[in-house]
Amino acid sequence: MKLSSYFLPILKETPSDASIVSHRLMLRSGMIRQLGSGIYNWLPLGLRILRKVENIVRQEMDKAGAIEILMPTLQPAELWQESGRYEDYGQEMLRIKDRHKRDMLFGPTAEEVVTDIFRNNVKSYKELPINLYNIQWKFRDEIRPRFGVMRGREFLMKDAYSFDMDYESAKASYDNMYVAYLNTFKRLGLTAIPVRADNGAIGGDLSHEFQVLAETGESALYYDVEFEELLKQDTLDVPSLRKLYAAADEKHDAANCPVPADKLRAKRGIEVGHIFNFGDKYTKSMNVLINDKEGKSFHPNMGSYGIGVSRLLGAIIESSHDDAGIIWPQSVTPFKVGIINLKANDADCTKVCDEMYIALEKAGIEVLYDDTDNSAGSKFASMDLIGLPWQIAVGPRGVKAGTVELKNRKTGLKEEVSVESAIKSVCSL
């Protein structure tokens, strides 16, 4: 992509209305713009990253055997009245009346809708277990939206719902999602600690929140330091991970903690996922019955599994940035490399840049090519700000010597190398 034909409105000043670093950087790098309170436009750069994050989430769901559907943003109130949640949900639910005065709502979640799909279309125990997921915009009318996409009102969520015959089978479905979540966050370059959470009146230990470590996190948590090592391994050792201690502040009891003080970490976290078994709560209230092998009817056991897809972008930035800007992990970077033409009105520089651009695109590498006539200083600053893993700067002096400058955004290391060597490095790393 040539910057001259892209739409990347960089802000030089720090926006005054953004109190945390990810919000500031997303605004400054032209990823998002606020449309209304807690509602954001996704500009080209932000959308590109959102789609990459979304696709990793999707791939891991598919790999785990979940099946993608798409439920509408608007839902009829009747289903929520049936489950008993319509009144309970409170003011975070955006309630709407259509032209015929029918009560509707903008879905904050979709247990009722997916349960309705299930009861209308699944007839036999043979079709179980089944896990249906969707990635769709949700709305929660937060009283005080803040932190940009971290606590917005309209946000992109992946929500999956499992249906099983009994608790044993439901536990296997749950464990399957637990592993899928660990794999997802790992691929996104995040250290996400699974913290046991409350699952209401149902009991059992089938509820975990996944917390990305970040100083700006909203929750305080305590966890066994071994998590950090185990989560880094190429092959995740799930049984060992499941045994480790992690608890949110309000659940942590220092006096009775099983982890010795020198192995206990106290950090802050950003919740990016929540998995949860709630038994027959909805299948009972919404009267879903399936016959088993013997013809005896039962209410299927359900679990739900959420990931805040748009929120993840904030979480990734919170955990991966420096003073100059964002540092994208390879897996979700909008472009792998940026080419900076330091003198766009110099025919030799432009020739080298153009050829490199064509060669890299041909090799299937995503390139952002700054071919504008902005100043060198502003080009360097913008490229650092948007945080692509690699930068190649092309200036008149280097071109004469047959070299370009290859920079690793994360380490800051720069080297003068030949054009061929720069291309080779970017392709192979």
Added chain:
Amino acid sequence: MKLSSYFLPILKETPSDASIVSHRLMLRSGMIRQLGSGIYNWLPLGLRILRKVENIVRQEMDKAGAIEILMPTLQPAELWQESGRYEDYGQEMLRIKDRHKRDMLFGPTAEEVVTDIFRNNVKSYKELPINLYNIQWKFRDEIRPRFGVMRGREFLMKDAYSFDMDYESAKASYDNMYVAYLNTFKRLGLTAIPVRADNGAIGGDLSHEFQVLAETGESALYYDVEFEELLKQDTLDVPSLRKLYAAADEKHDAANCPVPADKLRAKRGIEVGHIFNFGDKYTKSMNVLINDKEGKSFHPNMGSYGIGVSRLLGAIIESSHDDAGIIWPQSVTPFKVGIINLKANDADCTKVCDEMYIALEKAGIEVLYDDTDNSAGSKFASMDLIGLPWQIAVGPRGVKAGTVELKNRKTGLKEEVSVESAIKSVCSL
């Protein structure tokens, strides 16, 4: 995909509430389910096709140089009050109040939002022309939703918006979209006639509706038969196409028609796209000013370009089906081939099917493999219903003779061929 681990609820009976063939077939083939009036759940098969259609639309927009963004579903009322459309839009606009009693709406279109993005982020004439598009769910509160996704309330729309310095440049942007639309519909296997339409008080001929020919279309149209031939050509002859006559019923004047009667066709059409130049209507009312080279300020000239993405699925089915079901064009088919195991409890049949499934997937072919223990008759009927271009049926007799039955869904032609030959045919066609 193995059918036993998929979610494809086929309906044997014809749904009584569906009056047109595409609606019936989408329900029967398990593509969609109604959630509320004019609001549909997309089940796995339907979603898969929706994404393919969406991607073709996206690719042709990208190829034409438009840049993708994503605007939220909910919009603040203020922008519409500014443009003057808030009261005018009438009851089709779904008006919403949030918990703080602020007026919002579910976007039926996005001229105001994109104009607001433009005025806040584009500062110089040097950034023009620019075309921003998004593919997002819209809501129009139709008084009587019907025909399934053809006239739903929540629907997926691609909407693009061009900004230019003057009319001449805007005309070039418009022509660029005209060609992109022809290419898009061609790739989707559709004959879409561009019909000149009204563009309000602005004048000029910069407004076309693209009408897919179908008996069930809502509009009557008259057009030069040459359209049909020209639209079939590999390379579209745009200047010739632009000269041809086409008019909607209410505009057609038989007495003064420039096309001789024997070259005039009268057919019905489904509107799937609309392109439109509206000059400075929004940039003026919303006070958008840019300075030109000489420092003189001007209101940019805008156009908007819509495609009903979810509606296209209905239009494709209306124009491509037979008594047995849907016939998907190759470009959007959910799977290229279906394997039918006629005797799933026969080890030899299953072995042949399994091997063929693995070989085809390895070759990058999308396969739906019916490995269930349903009856042969019901498997054949389902496969015809969902309309994949190819079917391979594997039965005990054939397996003994070393053959399978390869069927072309469109022509109905069947041949007994070897497994290798069936694979080869499917891969190469």
